Amino acid sequence: MSVSGQIAIAGVYEHPTRWAPNKTENQIMAECARGALEDAGLSLSDVDGLFAAGMGMGMTGIVTLAEYLNIKPDYLDGTNIGGSSFVSHVSHAAAAIHAGICEVALVLYGSTAASNAMAIGTGMGGAGRDPAGAFVGPYGMTTVGSYAMVAQRHMDTYGTKSEQLAQIATAMRHHASLNPQAKMRDPIEVEDVMASRVISSPLHLLDCCIISDGGGAIVVTSAERAKDLAKRPILVQGCGEAVCHQEIGTPDILTMAAKQSGEKAFAMSGLSRNDVDFCTIYDSFTITVLLTLENLGFCKPGEGGSFVEDGRIRLGGVLPVNPDGGGLSSNHPGMRGIFLVIEAVRQLRGECEGRQVDDPKIACVHGTGGILGVWHSGATLLLSNQAA
Numbered sequence: 001m002s003v004s005g006q007i008a009i010a011g012v013y014e015h016p017t018r019w020a021p022n023k024t025e026n027q028i029m030a031e032c033a034r035g036a037l038e039d040a041g042l043s044l045s046d047v048d049g050l051f052a053a054g055m056g057m058g059m060t061g062i063v064t065l066a067e068y069l070n071i072k073p074d075y076l077d078g079t080n081i082g083g084s085s086f087v088s089h090v091s092h093a094a095a096a097i098h099a100g101i102c103e104v105a106l107v108l109y110g111s112t113a114a115s116n117a118m119a120i121g122t123g124m125g126g127a128g129r130d131p132a133g134a135f136v137g138p139y140g141m142t143t144v145g146s147y148a149m150v151a152q153r154h155m156d157t158y159g160t161k162s163e164q165l166a167q168i169a170t171a172m173r174h175h176a177s178l179n180p181q182a183k184m185r186d187p188i189e190v191e192d193v194m195a196s197r198v199i200s201s202p203l204h205l206l207d208c209c210i211i212s213d214g215g216g217a218i219v220v221t222s223a224e225r226a227k228d229l230a231k232r233p234i235l236v237q238g239c240g241e242a243v244c245h246q247e248i249g250t251p252d253i254l255t256m257a258a259k260q261s262g263e264k265a266f267a268m269s270g271l272s273r274n275d276v277d278f279c280t281i282y283d284s285f286t287i288t289v290l291l292t293l294e295n296l297g298f299c300k301p302g303e304g305g306s307f308v309e310d311g312r313i314r315l316g317g318v319l320p321v322n323p324d325g326g327g328l329s330s331n332h333p334g335m336r337g338i339f340l341v342i343e344a345v346r347q348l349r350g351e352c353e354g355r356q357v358d359d360p361k362i363a364c365v366h367g368t369g370g371i372l373g374v375w376h377s378g379a380t381l382l383l384s385n386q387a388a
Helices: 024-038 062-071 085-098 133-136 143-158 162-177 190-195 258-267 287-296 335-348
Strands: 005-015 049-052 074-075 104-112 198-200 215-220 232-246 278-281 363-371 375-383
Touching: 005 024, 005 085, 005 335, 024 062, 024 104, 024 215, 049 062, 049 085, 049 258, 062 074, 074 258, 085 104, 085 215, 085 232, 085 335, 085 363, 085 375, 104 335, 143 198, 143 287, 143 363, 162 287, 190 198, 198 258, 215 335, 232 258, 258 287, 258 375, 278 287, 278 335, 287 363, 335 363, 335 375
Parallel strands: 049 074, 049 104, 278 363
Antiparallel strands: 005 215, 005 232, 104 215, 232 375, 363 375
16 A cells, blocks of 8 residues: 555644753643644644654553543554654554544654653663563663664774764754754864764764753644645655564674665655655764665665765755754754654755755655664655655
């Protein structure tokens, strides 16, 4: 079943907070819901599909969220596959709408990770929280340690340099300097990244995402209904999901779920990599961006280091990445996938004054959830502001 061109994102909202000790996660999500529905020209009474995931949302989390919003939707989806959850929620909403199960889907996320002093990335790669994780994750390995292992493997295999990873951090900070809502806006250079303390070799402090509070919302509906709503509809042209794990044997830790999910999304859309005007890519660490670009097919394996050099992923470059500043500089409230979709939609609408991609038509959105080198999920969307 293909939903290409039949489903639209009709409304988005990013909560302006980066620090909200006086708010709950549900409160942030409710405020985001109001903002996205206003953006679309809809009301809460129009919502018949609810999608959400969160750092602390258990089995009943989405049910209590529905109660908090005082709605009784026809369709509920609390799928949690980490930071890619909300990218996959758009795909799931598209399928549900296409199947006639719901008509207006609301995707929500809210987090107070920073004000709750949640040290994301320092845990034991899942093993410290999930007993089963002890059997698939090296004992004592932290999340950042796993990403560092992947970075070191890439360096050993292809000769990638720390300075090339630093180019990604400086590009994200440059974009953040143009975004009034970004948490970290002071410009940095490659030398600053290299001089920042080593967190887990070869990754430096500025190779790692920030921690913030925040939230967002997305409204998904049919392309037909979106024609009559408040904003220009952004069409879902392709989508894909995948998972990587350690398998039986010796896994290739440089192959990401993005390879499988990206191939699926591009095949559904009929688009090529050359059609893409910009990307919004999960940037938990600089190595995440480099490896994702390779696995999505924008460059060959081993060419990521040279691909991100010389301003190629900056605004005005060949393939701008994360014009909002990403998780490295704008915000990262634990699970960041929803902001990838929000930024892509705003860019395709031409609403990002000061950091606007020049006349974009196609965006590639990719979320990663979990831990590279151990197990992770991937979800890819291809979005367009023009009907096929």
